[in-house]
Structures are given as C-alpha cells and as structure tokens.
Amino acid sequence: MAPTACVSHAELCTIKQDYLDSLDHHGQVSSHGEDDLLQSRLTAKELVLDVLKKRATEVDVDHCGPGEEDAFYVADMGEVYRQHLRWKMNLGRVKPFYAVKCNPDPEVLRLMAQLGNGFDCASKSEIELALQAGIEPSRIIYAQPCKTKSYLRFAAEVGVKQMTFDNADELYKIKATFPDAELYLRILTDDSTSLCRLSMKFGASLDVAQQLLELAHQLELKVVGVSFHVGSGAEDPTAFLKAVQDARMVFDQAEEVGHELHTLDVGGGFCQSSFEKFAGILSDAIDSYFPPHIRIIAEPGRYYVASAFTLAANVIARRDVPDPLDPSRDAYMLYLNDGVYGNFSNIIFDHQHPVAQVLTRAADQPADRGSLNPATSENFSYSIWGPTCDGIDVISERIDLPGLLNAGDWLYFEDMGAYTKCSATRFNGFSDNHEVIYISSETGASALLNY
Numbered sequence: 001m002a003p004t005a006c007v008s009h010a011e012l013c014t015i016k017q018d019y020l021d022s023l024d025h026h027g028q029v030s031s032h033g034e035d036d037l038l039q040s041r042l043t044a045k046e047l048v049l050d051v052l053k054k055r056a057t058e059v060d061v062d063h064c065g066p067g068e069e070d071a072f073y074v075a076d077m078g079e080v081y082r083q084h085l086r087w088k089m090n091l092g093r094v095k096p097f098y099a100v101k102c103n104p105d106p107e108v109l110r111l112m113a114q115l116g117n118g119f120d121c122a123s124k125s126e127i128e129l130a131l132q133a134g135i136e137p138s139r140i141i142y143a144q145p146c147k148t149k150s151y152l153r154f155a156a157e158v159g160v161k162q163m164t165f166d167n168a169d170e171l172y173k174i175k176a177t178f179p180d181a182e183l184y185l186r187i188l189t190d191d192s193t194s195l196c197r198l199s200m201k202f203g204a205s206l207d208v209a210q211q212l213l214e215l216a217h218q219l220e221l222k223v224v225g226v227s228f229h230v231g232s233g234a235e236d237p238t239a240f241l242k243a244v245q246d247a248r249m250v251f252d253q254a255e256e257v258g259h260e261l262h263t264l265d266v267g268g269g270f271c272q273s274s275f276e277k278f279a280g281i282l283s284d285a286i287d288s289y290f291p292p293h294i295r296i297i298a299e300p301g302r303y304y305v306a307s308a309f310t311l312a313a314n315v316i317a318r319r320d321v322p323d324p325l326d327p328s329r330d331a332y333m334l335y336l337n338d339g340v341y342g343n344f345s346n347i348i349f350d351h352q353h354p355v356a357q358v359l360t361r362a363a364d365q366p367a368d369r370g371s372l373n374p375a376t377s378e379n380f381s382y383s384i385w386g387p388t389c390d391g392i393d394v395i396s397e398r399i400d401l402p403g404l405l406n407a408g409d410w411l412y413f414e415d416m417g418a419y420t421k422c423s424a425t426r427f428n429g430f431s432d433n434h435e436v437i438y439i440s441s442e443t444g445a446s447a448l449l450n451y
Helices: 009-021 034-057 077-090 106-114 125-133 149-158 168-177 207-219 236-257 275-289 300-308 343-348 443-449
Strands: 004-006 072-076 096-098 116-120 139-140 160-167 182-186 222-227 263-265 295-298 310-324 324-336 356-360 380-384 393-402 408-415 434-440
Touching: 004 106, 004 116, 009 310, 034 072, 034 106, 034 310, 034 356, 034 408, 072 106, 077 096, 077 106, 077 275, 077 434, 077 443, 096 106, 096 139, 106 300, 106 443, 116 125, 125 139, 125 149, 149 168, 149 207, 168 207, 182 207, 207 222, 207 236, 222 236, 236 275, 300 310, 356 393, 408 434
Parallel strands: 004 434, 072 434, 096 116, 096 295, 116 139, 139 160, 160 182, 182 222, 222 263, 263 295, 324 380
Antiparallel strands: 072 310, 310 324, 310 408, 356 408, 380 393
C-alpha cells in the first residue's frame, strides 16, 4: 500500500500565508457565491503547487531508495467541497449519488458521506467501499443493469435495494434472487456527442420499455423509478432535455401498468467547464416535466473529483532527437516514471489529454515561485513518454515547455482525479499505487474531515 499523508492544518496555514505574503493583493478564501468559488479555486491552485514543490524538492534522486522518486498526487478536498457547493447552487433539487468507479479514493468517499451524498455502485467491492464510508444502504444505488448473481445475493444480504435493469432476463434474475428490490428502468438515450458512450451497452429503447414494465408487474416486482445516462463527458446539453422528456413518457406508461414511481435518476455526464450550461437546461427540464414530489437523483463522478487531484511525475531519462517538424532544430524525448499503463490510463480509457507543466528543475533550485532561469527560459519541443517498454505508452506527442529539462526534474499535471489511479495497472512491473498527499483549501471540508 502506497503511503498517504495529510498536510496538517498548521502546515497548510504556513504554506498559505507564505503564498499570500508573496502577492500584492489577494482575497480571503470564501465558499459563498460563484465569484468567490472561482477566487477560492485560483488560490487553492497555488497552495497545491506549493505542496507539490515541497514534496518534490525533498527527493534526492541521486541517493534515494528504489521508488522514492515515484509519481505522487496532491488531492485538495477543498476542491471537492467547492464542487459540491457549486452543485447545490445550480441543481439544488437533484441529490448526488457519487459514481464510485470514477475515483474510489477513501478520503473522497469519506467526504462524500459527510456531505450527505449517496453512492452509485456497480459491483460488490464498490458497495463494500460505500458501506465502509459509514452510510446507510438506502443511500446506495446498484446502478449496473446487468448484475452478477452472487453480487445480487450480497446486495440483498446488506440491504441495498435500489438497482437498475434494462432487459427481461435481468427481471427474472432479480425475481429469483432479490424479489424485494426497488427497481429503476434504465432507458436508452442519445449519447452520440459524449466522450464515453454508454448507450451502446446499456438502456432499454422506448419501444420495449412498456413490455418490461408489464413483465415486472406480472412478476410482482416493484419498479420505483426511471434512470438514464447521457454518456460520460457529455458535450450536448440538449441530450438531457430529450432524456427527461422520454423519462416522463415512461413514468406515464408505468402508472398505466400499475407501478408507483417516485424517483428519476438523471445519471452523470457533468463536466467542470460546461456544468452551469448543462445544469440550467436540466433543471428547467426537470421542473417542466416532473412535479416537486418526484425525487430527482444523479450520478456525478468526474464532476466532483477531476480537478481535485494533481499528479507529479519525475523525469527519469531524456533523449535528444531532431525535431520532426524541422530537422534542423533539436527536440527531446522525455521519459517519466508514470504512463498510460499507470495514472495516465485516462488517455486510453477516458479520451483525456493531460497537459504537462514544469514543477521543478535542478537548474532553477532554489527558485522563486514561477520564475525560470533567464538563461534557459527559451521554449523547447518535447514528446513525453511513460516508463514501460511499449510504444503506445506516450503521454504527449508534442509539447513546448520552457527550459531544457533533464533527468531528475519534475513535471505536474492538473485535473487528474477521474479515471486515473483507479484504472492503473502493474504492467511491466511498475506500481499502480502511489502516494496521495491530502490537503483542504476550504474550512468547510477541513471541519468535516478533521484536517
């Protein structure tokens, strides 16, 4: 198990004060209002950067033990807290059920539980993690339309009743295994503009929805809601409007059949950059088609955690090559001790494009915040590669960075909290479990987590 650490309140206050003292002006961190949230986020980024630098400069790559220079994270629980406030300001009617698969970090789950959120789980292990976070089974939805029989028996044993289905065989399975379950019919949506399409795998089309509702009624199973998912990393906000309209139709069909539905699950697909736009369309659609007594839940994942985790990786080697765009110029290949088989798995599985930034360079130490040696401030072209002996292990095919980097220097990558650590492998013998340093840039999160 990789070591984890929490920066103490006193240490964080020292880092924060050092940063504030270095500025001509800066507002107090606040957790009220969109402008204040933005200001808090900007301040927090600098705090994260200071913690990253402090940890990186403590490593002597020329004398450290094996693995002491491994990649590591700084996780700001204050950013998760700010995202929760942002959710409440824009989607107050919708109760979040955090998608555990996105990042099952124990501190994230602990904060989600303290915030009163539910948990979206897809397996026995994820249900166990949610229960270990101290929540009641009623705050868990087993959002997996095609479930393993033994996992269904486990869900029955621990009292996790809410679950999804989208086909007749699943209804027969649930009838035999967990007839007291509370079921959500997952319907098909148009997710053609999403980064990760899910309707190719899950969701009942509208022309079979009524048949499934009738079969559930014949089997004396309780259907309590409808669910949909417009795809992970959704890019078209109108997909929510169409899905809500379709869900309304299925609600009406269910009532005709004899079911008493009380919940709509609008799934996930929320992103940092487009959240307010999506939330506005979704909120209007919900209020237009579903009266206040209908409970609305959602399954956000990346929305909460993507921006909360920042990864630092060490440059383990450099190779000089001709610039492929201009052979008369020099370019460089950098090799890091992390790659697409590790924490950069989001490149392959989640269609992400992490952007490298320079954290520390031996030539610059000691250096002022953000300053670069004037003699090396020129931009150089790099390709960035992971540590494995596999040609697809490439992080960036081309990027310009200031200064000439060498083995032992550190790069950092923001927005690395979603589908990264959770999908890392041990391919080629490299670790899949790296240190996480936890901080909190928000007093609200600090109070909930006792930081």
